[in-house]
Amino acid sequence: MKTKNIISLFVIILLIGLVGYIALNGMSIGIYDISPVTKEIKQGLDLKGGLYVIYEAKVDPNEPNKDTQIEGAMRVMRNRLDKENQNEATIAKQGNKWIRVEIPGVKDPREVANILSKPAVLKFIDSEGNEIIGGKDIKNAQPGYGEGNQPVVMFELYKDGAKAFGEATKNNIGKTIKIELDGNVISAPTVQTAILGGSGQITGMENIEEAKKLANLIESGALPVELEQIEIRTIGATLGSDALTRSIKAGLIGTAVVLLFMLIYYRLPGLVADMALVLYILLVLIILSATQVTLTLPGIAGIILSVGMAVDANVIIFERIKEEMQVGKTIKSAVDSGFHKAFSAIFDSNITTIIAGIVLWIFGTGPIQGFAKTLIIGVLVSMLTAITFTKYVMHLVVGLNSSNKKLYGA
CATH class of the missing domain: 1.20.1640.10 (Multidrug efflux transporter AcrB transmembrane domain)
Incomplete structure (x- = not known):
């Protein structure tokens, strides 16, 4: 023993x-x-530095809800950064129409900045050009693999969106339904059968990373106001x-x-x-x-x-x-x-x-x-x-x- x-x-x-x-x-x-x-182990701004980006919110100075719109944009940006594992990033309002974002230790500053300012307006359009559902109808979106091991975004709809989507697919069998992101067609599948379960897939991504980014954009929601990137710079360790x-x-x-x-x-x-x-x-x-x-x-x-x-x-x-x-x-x-x-x-x-x-x-x-x-x-x-x-x-x-x-x- x-x-x-x-x-x-x-x-x-x-x-x-x-x-x-x-x-x-x-x-x-x-x-x-x-x-x-x-x-x-990633290091924060205080230890390693990173970058800062200044955005200008394109809002009417006389708009009574402009502050609410800017705050909504900041919340969307926060959600997008969190989904990119950038929890230590800081977002602050500057003046009346500017937003300053500081992001630690990023490898590709312009890629992250593009994710932040992307409007991410998602629409499903039927063959007649009518909008069936939008991003607000999507309950959640996750990257994954579909047929032939192709990268896809799997989505689940809220009740009303599922009903509208089910009716649209039922009435468009044999026709295409376009999926648009910010006005660009990212997928145009042909409807084979009615989709009544309230879920589906978005195809057309080249790799799983692209699918992840699209899923993150869809889940974080559309920006309530247009943002223009006016400055981007790297910054040293603050400490x-x-x-x-x-x-x-x-x-x-x-x-x-x-x-x-x-x-x-x-x-x-x-x-x-x-x-x-x-x-x-x-x-x-x-x-x-x-x-x-x-x-x-x-x-x-x-x-x-x-x-x-x-x-x-x-x-x-x-x-x-x-x-x-x-x-x-x-x-x-x-x-x-x-x-x-x-x-x-x-x-x-x-x-x-x-x-x-x-x-x-x-x-x-x-x-x-x-x-x-x-x-x-x-x-x-x-x-x-x-x-x-x-x-x-x-x-x-x-x-x-x-x-x-x-x-x-x-």
Whole structure:
């Protein structure tokens, strides 16, 4: 049993080291390439810079609802940016008729700018030239693949739109129904049978990326006012080019101090906590990379806060274990009891933090959402490592049959 536990601990340490190496350096396996997380994590305006675009809203100065129209355009632009995973972008009104958009770390500025200003007026036109339904009738739109593995946009209609579309397809069997986007025909399929289910497909896209962009434009809706792009420029990191380097350096120093403190103060449990903390950091970086979260300085603050909560969870557990040993329990019994008694405190504190993060995510914008996302991800991962990984490894350590309670910080 003791030998088995030693082997298990050795394998765990090797796996953590392997995951760390792959995460930080990447790896090529045949035709598959795993990029380092440092290259995959997008950085915000404050850390890397990006671009800003100025749009002029073409509205009549005497129009009483011009402010409402401009605000509506800003909401549509926000939706489009969110669908492009540009949650950290900022949109602000300037003067009476201008909108300023700042977008971090984009590769093709003009492509993103084109998505923002595109009217996206969608119409289905029958063979007689009558409009059947428009973009407002579409409930949702998703990219996918149709017959012959061709990229398509699959859409679902609201009740009234589904009824009108069903009647139109019933009356136009053998005829074409044109699908127009901003006055341009993007597809003109021939109706084979009545489509009564309230759903259909738009064809004519060259690739799946084009289908994704069209689906995003349809879902975000048409702009309520015409926008003219009058300026586009790249901007540098708002906090300076060395802000990220200094932030990472500070984080590494802080983490190293915490690791050393846990090892000295809690000894064997501290070593287990250090392993859990290293695994926690690696998992957070991998998740941030996989989910394409844009990292800003507030986002880094969210990660650091969740690191503190991860350490705090281990401290609560180890203090409970020490208390149980001080009343005369065996090490194994003290570990079991310590985890059991610490669970409710850890669970309650983490759940309340997650709730606060969700509220910030829903009602916040830009950097506030970035902070909320990294905080939620960090807290969820910290619960996983503290409650499952730490508990499993602690039982392996206890299985080494050491009866010296001083090794457990008692």
